[in-house]
Amino acid sequence: MQRIGVFVCHCGSNIAGTVDVKRVVEAIRTEPGVIHAEDYPYMCSEAGQQLIAKAIEEHKLTGIVVCSCSPRMHEATFRKAAANAGINSFMVEIANIREHCSWIHKDVEEGTEKAVILARAAIAKLNLDTPLQPGESRVVKRALVIGGGIAGIQSALDIADAGYEVDIVEKTPSIGGRMSQLDKTFPTLDCSACILTPKMVEAAAHEKINIYTYSEVEKVSGFVGDFKVDIRKKARYVDSTKCTGCGLCQEKCPSKKAPSEFNRGLNTRSAIYTPFAQAIPNVPVIDTENCLKFKTGKCGICQKICAAGAVDYEQQDEIITREYGAIVVATGFDTIKLDKYDEYAYSQSKDVVTSLELERIMNAAGPTKGHLERLSDGKAPKNIVFIQCVGSRCSDGRGKSYCSKICCMYTAKHAMLIRDKYPDTNVTVFYIDVRTPGKNFDEFYRRAVEDYHVNYVKGQVGKVMPQPDGSLLVQGVDLIDNKQIKMNADMVVLATAIEPDPSVRNIATMLTASIDTNNFLTESHAKLRPVESPTAGVFLSGVCQGPKDIPETVAQAGAAAVKAIGLLAKDKLTTNPCTAQADILLCNGCSTCANVCPYGAISYENIQINDHGIREERRVAVVNNALCQGCGACTVACPSGAMDLQGFSNRQILAEVDAICR
Amino acid sequence: MHANNQAEKIKEISGVNPYKCMKCGKCSASCPSYNEMDIKPHQFVSYVINDDVEALVESKSLWKCLSCFACVERCPRNVEPGKLVDAARQLVVRQRGMDYLQADEIPELLDSELPQQLLVSAFRKYKR
Numbered sequence: 001m002q003r004i005g006v007f008v009c010h011c012g013s014n015i016a017g018t019v020d021v022k023r024v025v026e027a028i029r030t031e032p033g034v035i036h037a038e039d040y041p042y043m044c045s046e047a048g049q050q051l052i053a054k055a056i057e058e059h060k061l062t063g064i065v066v067c068s069c070s071p072r073m074h075e076a077t078f079r080k081a082a083a084n085a086g087i088n089s090f091m092v093e094i095a096n097i098r099e100h101c102s103w104i105h106k107d108v109e110e111g112t113e114k115a116v117i118l119a120r121a122a123i124a125k126l127n128l129d130t131p132l133q134p135g136e137s138r139v140v141k142r143a144l145v146i147g148g149g150i151a152g153i154q155s156a157l158d159i160a161d162a163g164y165e166v167d168i169v170e171k172t173p174s175i176g177g178r179m180s181q182l183d184k185t186f187p188t189l190d191c192s193a194c195i196l197t198p199k200m201v202e203a204a205a206h207e208k209i210n211i212y213t214y215s216e217v218e219k220v221s222g223f224v225g226d227f228k229v230d231i232r233k234k235a236r237y238v239d240s241t242k243c244t245g246c247g248l249c250q251e252k253c254p255s256k257k258a259p260s261e262f263n264r265g266l267n268t269r270s271a272i273y274t275p276f277a278q279a280i281p282n283v284p285v286i287d288t289e290n291c292l293k294f295k296t297g298k299c300g301i302c303q304k305i306c307a308a309g310a311v312d313y314e315q316q317d318e319i320i321t322r323e324y325g326a327i328v329v330a331t332g333f334d335t336i337k338l339d340k341y342d343e344y345a346y347s348q349s350k351d352v353v354t355s356l357e358l359e360r361i362m363n364a365a366g367p368t369k370g371h372l373e374r375l376s377d378g379k380a381p382k383n384i385v386f387i388q389c390v391g392s393r394c395s396d397g398r399g400k401s402y403c404s405k406i407c408c409m410y411t412a413k414h415a416m417l418i419r420d421k422y423p424d425t426n427v428t429v430f431y432i433d434v435r436t437p438g439k440n441f442d443e444f445y446r447r448a449v450e451d452y453h454v455n456y457v458k459g460q461v462g463k464v465m466p467q468p469d470g471s472l473l474v475q476g477v478d479l480i481d482n483k484q485i486k487m488n489a490d491m492v493v494l495a496t497a498i499e500p501d502p503s504v505r506n507i508a509t510m511l512t513a514s515i516d517t518n519n520f521l522t523e524s525h526a527k528l529r530p531v532e533s534p535t536a537g538v539f540l541s542g543v544c545q546g547p548k549d550i551p552e553t554v555a556q557a558g559a560a561a562v563k564a565i566g567l568l569a570k571d572k573l574t575t576n577p578c579t580a581q582a583d584i585l586l587c588n589g590c591s592t593c594a595n596v597c598p599y600g601a602i603s604y605e606n607i608q609i610n611d612h613g614i615r616e617e618r619r620v621a622v623v624n625n626a627l628c629q630g631c632g633a634c635t636v637a638c639p640s641g642a643m644d645l646q647g648f649s650n651r652q653i654l655a656e657v658d659a660i661c662r
Numbered sequence: 663m664h665a666n667n668q669a670e671k672i673k674e675i676s677g678v679n680p681y682k683c684m685k686c687g688k689c690s691a692s693c694p695s696y697n698e699m700d701i702k703p704h705q706f707v708s709y710v711i712n713d714d715v716e717a718l719v720e721s722k723s724l725w726k727c728l729s730c731f732a733c734v735e736r737c738p739r740n741v742e743p744g745k746l747v748d749a750a751r752q753l754v755v756r757q758r759g760m761d762y763l764q765a766d767e768i769p770e771l772l773d774s775e776l777p778q779q780l781l782v783s784a785f786r787k788y789k790r
Contacts, residue, residue: 343692343736389686389738393684393686393738393739394738394739395682395738395739395740396737396738396739396740398738399738432684432685432686432687458687459686459687459690459691460686460687460688460691461691462688462690462691462692462693462732462736463691463692475691475692476687476691477687477690477691477696477702477704479685479687479690479704482702484690484691484693484696484697
């Protein structure tokens with residue numbers, strides 16, 4: 001039999017305002033097991049905790065019930081107080097008589113009655129509580145960063161600077177990500193490569209950072225502190241240890257018709273290639289789909305001319321298995337496909353481009369060497385129309401319901417740069433709203449209007465019609481003047497919505513990290529845990545969590561790194577003892593529990609069982625206590641009642657229900 | 663009929679929720695009859711929100727809309743203002759009790775070049 005103490009908190013007037021606390025104390029005094037009951041204005045205060053400790057000692061209590069606020073607030077406080085007073089911290093039950101009772105009732109009678117019932121249920125549960133001991137699990141002192149863009153690079157640098165080893169896995173042949181494709185960055189207009197390349201070099205040179213480019217995460221097992229990850233290192237067909245990066249192979253390669261991914265398909269590259277000049281590592285890869293040697297067996301020029309003997313057509317994919325304590329996801333974004341937006345004539349005209357394509361056109365290393373020209377005929381455009389929100393803020397199923405956040409600013413940037421470099425070019429921007437929250441952001445946009453005379457038109461474009469003379473007829477509306485506009489343009493730029501990189505779905509599945517309907521990774525708490533996935537040990541960095549610009553990405557990357565460092569700094573992790581257990585005599589190995597387990601914590605073993613003298617081998621469920629989060633899904637799914645949750649056993653739940661219904 | 667009821671009627675007939683509108687103007691940007699209209703397609707939405715149905719039923723826009731449904735097709739928020747125009751027309755047509763064109767007149771008017779949609783629209787529209 002337990003010796004139970006019940007402590008009822010007033011929480012100032014928060015509880016006492018609608019619950020007659022004294023009456024609760026008197027009502028539960030006679031409950032089975034209750035030895036002692038009292039009330040106090042603030043049970044969580046130092047004095048309140050001392051009062052509990054004193055009662056535990058004086059009445060030789062074996063467990064306590066605290067009738068107070070939500071266990072999310074102070075369960076940890078009271079568990080600690082109980083442990084300090086010498087009883088097991090899992091012999092503490094909280095009856096939530098604030099959020100679940102006093103705050104939602106107006107009538108004292110009703111509030112008091114409900115508080116008594118909730119207290120009774122907690123007492124009934126405590127009567128069946130057993131002391132539990134938290135377990136321990138190890139922490140591997142190494143982090144994995146998935147994605148080598150600015151988010152991944154920043155997270156890796158911050159973790160490595162704290163002294164921990166970091167591996168970056170990047171699926172393309174070079175780190176750098178989307179930022180390496182940008183020409184200038186808002187609102188300061190500094191060159192993107194100039195600020196990114198030093199970071200790339202720093203990451204590559206860091207003794208604690210190991211970069212796997214042209215590699216993908218293939219399999220993830222394990223749990224927080226102890227992940228095991230298979231990384232597929234795709235065959236480059238070039239030996240990184242021998243290649244000197246001289247570039248001769250790319251020059252001599254006869255197959256030069258492959259669309260350049262880096263330049264968004266606006267020009268072509270050779271079959272053996274590095275994506276861009278500052279690529280890290282500066283080691284080319286062979287694209288076997290376009291390589292003549294792989295397609296026809298004839299050629300082999302690159303191998304013949306390579307002075308270092310680095311080209312190796314026999315190279316195979318390699319699987320590397322590594323262990324990690326923490327994983328940072330930084331998979332970034334891409335622009336959406338425009339096949340549902342025929343009205344903008346993107347597929348009909350080369351002179352209708354996305355903003356990311358314009359970045360490449362404006363960039364000195366791009367397909368036009370930085371000259372602003374029409375891709376159809378190479379002429380300089382005199383009239384350029386920018387269209388905002390292409391695919392953003394669309395709830396009609398064609399696009400994305402969210403605001404892509406970065407478009408207003410990069411469009412102002414593009415408009416301003418064009419007006420600055422080509423002052424005789426007319427620039428018109430069709431917008432729905434101009435959204436420029438951020439330091440020096442609105443000033444930046446106003447500069448485009450006031451100093452550079454960019455023509456901002458409040459309204460949308462209905463259609464873009466390619467004309468026989470090669471120009472584009474743009475039909476839009478000016479909602480302020482209430483006029484429909486028809487204007488000729490030489491170039492149309494679409495501020496295309498961004499979406500998470502498609503690879504994130506697969507990665508989220510492997511990590512059992514949740515994603516939302518737009519494929520953005522979900523954070524553990526929208527406000528208070530914004531860089532942590534609900535899956536322990538997984539952290540979120542950059543646009544994979546939601547649209548954001550470079551400064552926000554860098555800030556979030558740092559925050560994700562700090563959370564990862566906080567985890568890696570621990571020698572052991574305490575595991576929650578309230579985990580599921582299978583009763584091997586009841587389990588029939590049906591797999592129902594494993595199918596509903598969101599954490600992949602349940603596996604099966606064949607074991608010898610002596611069931612009332614009958615010896616046989618049976619397949620039974622085994623719960624990995626480090627993975628189990630104690631959600632209880634298995635306990636309700638189990639058809640034979642073999643699954644039970646420690647600290648929340650089926651008997652305890654029913655005892656609570658009985659107490660409530662009494 | 664009370665003005666408020668009229669607005670409710672338009673919403674009911676059209677199935678349109680005008681509050682979904684984010685005032686982007688895509689409808690008016692797409693409209694081929696824009697210059698003919700006194701009340702523009704995007705304004706139909708706010709007229710319904712503001713219960714100003716009287717102005718709508720008096721508007722010549724009702725009879726200038728081609729029912730091409732470009733605004734319905736392109737509206738990024740699924741507001742579909744063309745349906746509001748259509749519903750306002752219905753209000754007028756129903757009050758006057760009958761269609762201008764008679765069904766048995768159709769075979770005579772029928773021209774193989776004529777889109778069928780136009781006939782349907784004509785049924786509803788040329789009642790003035």
